[in-house]
Amino acid sequence: MAAPAQHIQPVKLAALPAALTPDNRYWRTYKSPLLINSYAAITHTTFAPSAPHDLVVSSATRVQIFSSKTRAVSKTIARFKDTVYSANIRADGKILVAGDATGLIQIFDVSSRVILRSFDHHKQPVQATLFSPTSMTTLMSASDDTTVRLWDIPSHEPTHIFSGHADYVRTGAFLPGASGTIISGSYDGTVKLWDPRISTASSSGGCVMTFTHAHAVESVVPMAGGTTILSAAGSTLNVLDVVAAKALRQLSNHQKTVTGIATAGANRVLSAGLDGHVKVYETREWKVVHGFKYPEPVLCLGVSPDDKHLVVGMANGLLSIKTRASGAQKMDMLSEIGRLAELGIDEAIRREKKTRSKNYQRKIRGMDYKGGAEDIVLMDKDRKRKLKKWEKAFMRSNYGEALDEVLLIKDPVVPFNALTALKHQSALRAALQGRTEETLQPILKYLLKYLQDPRFFNLLADVTMLLLDLYAASFGQSKAIDALVVKLYQRVNDEVRKSKSATEVHGMLSLLLAGSE
Structure with a gap:
């Protein structure tokens, strides 16, 4: 009797290096993408500093607050006459500030959406507004009128007016620490540090340090330690050292203008650009470890303080929200993996089979039988796999x-x-x-x-x-x-x-x- 024709045995190849790095695995856990269409470009996105870290989105003449739990709109503030920029919530989560294209700054009660304060000292669009992280009554603003101002909310008046820039001031932030130092970036290609303890009437005008760039500065973000500043100028991301007063790195991984910067965790930085790319950098060697591609130019991005949400705003009005698995879901997955590891593969498969239908159990009955030493097992022609x-x-x-x-x-x-x-x-x-x-x-x-x-x-x-x-x-x-x-x-x-x-x-x-x- 002739032996049946055997399949050609596949060659066992050497294993290649893992295609996915730990960073790839981590950033791919930002799933459950939610895409929301707006009728105008998304000008700014940020998260509330306090839990549950609700998302604040500025677009056209309205500010929308999204619940971090349901990712649905919980509140809408539409009391603006022109395009609104840079809406931010205070650390206690009770009030919100935003500036618009008319130069007006308004402060709202988050729960009732009532206007609490209005400042109309700026005569051109206000591009950045931000509460002080150390003082509940201090506010900063940056405007196209080339000035940066610090405000005392109860008195309705600016306490400091910094006027050292020669062009539009489009971005600003407070440096971490109790000094109250602020930073600003302008279309004149400079990033300036301002110290409110120095009189604006002095020869420096309150400016204690200046970094010069070859292109207009679109965004500045301080890192957690307070000695490093990230700036976006043209298609480059710049790493500036405040202690050494010089630029440490110039990263040119984007093909078009970098429009947004965000920090994630203790050692990851994200940048977004008009090329539709979001790059993730590690902060030791400043190498790109992951990336995202979006269908439209990206104008702003943000990562929630608990690293749960990644949000991107695009020029066509599209808002993308990606969310990682919650702590409970991750614990459920880990417990299930641990349970299967304790049971062993064979026992896990056996228990899985028991949960299936009776018809399936009847179908697989006897498939695991290999025959005894004295038995002769005949090949079933119906189960014989055909040759290719x-x-x-x-x-x-x-x-x-x-x-x-x-x-x-x-x-x-x-x-x-x-x-x-x-x-x-x-x-x-x-x-x-x-x-x-x-x-x-x-x-x-x-x-x-x-x-x-x-x-x-x-x-x-x-x-x-x-x-x-x-x-x-x-x-x-x-x-x-x-x-x-x-x-x-x-x-x-x-x-x-x-x-x-x-x-x-x-x-x-x-x-x-x-x-x-």
Whole structure:
């Protein structure tokens, strides 16, 4: 009795480095994307400093407050005559401030939406408004009239007017700490530090430090320690050191203007730009560790203080909110993983089977039985998996046909398995020879695409050499084949160059290690 035809056994390949880094895994947990359409561009987004960290969105002539729990609009404030910018909630969560394009600053009671205070000293649009983190009655504003002002809310009057900028002031913030120092960024390309303890009538006008940029400054954000400032100017993100009074880094990872900066956790920074990209940086080497792509230019972004929500506002009025799993959900997932680990795989599968329907249990009854030592187990013809088309051609010794069929499969491992089997059968030359222009192109394209893969290199190098031996005399007769051969030649040269560089580095490391012993 003839033995049944066996499937060609797949080759076990070496494991490649993990495609996902810890940062990739972390930022991909921001799921459950919610897209909200507005009728105008989103000018500013921020989160309330106090729990539950509700989201505040400024767009057109209204400010919307989204609940951090339901991600739905809980309140809308629409008492503005023109475009509203930079709405912010105070640390206690009770009042909100916003400036608009008319130069008016208004303070609202969050619960009743009643106007508590109005300041009309600015004569041009107010681009930034922010409460002091250390004083409940202090407020700062930055305006297109080139001034930065500190306000005392009860007295309705500005306590300081800083006027050292020469162009629109579009961004500002308080430095962490009790000094009350503020920073501002202007379209004159400068970032200035202002100290309210110094009189504005002095020669410096209250300015204690200036950083100069080559482009207009769109955003400034201080980092937690208070000695580092992040600024966005043109298509670059700049890392400024207040202690050394100089720029430490200039990151040029965006193709267009950087419009927003946000910090996440203790050591991650995000930047958004008009190119529709959001980049995530680690703060040790300032390298990009992750990225997001959005369909429209991004005007603003923010990360909630508890790192639960990531929000992005776009130029077409689209608001994107991504949310991580809650603590309870994460604990449920971890407990389930721990439970399965304690049970073991076999026991977990057995319990899962018990929860399925009776029909399914009847269907799988006896499938786990392997037979005793004295038993003879017959193969059920109905359960026998059919050979694939290329495997049948291989069994009939139609090696060229088998290779043609397998090259149509997208998974690169399957053609590699077929080439390995052909080599073991000493049939590789038979499968490659006698080919036309149309049947030779798929092989060259496969080699061109996967020759640099370290798992496939040894075998594909042999296939390449055999092809050159078989068809070298035919080169120059087909433009398509010649173009593929030239690309393959360039790919091999790249690999040779990389190998030489790796050998040089290995030699240098060997000398260093030998010297240290």
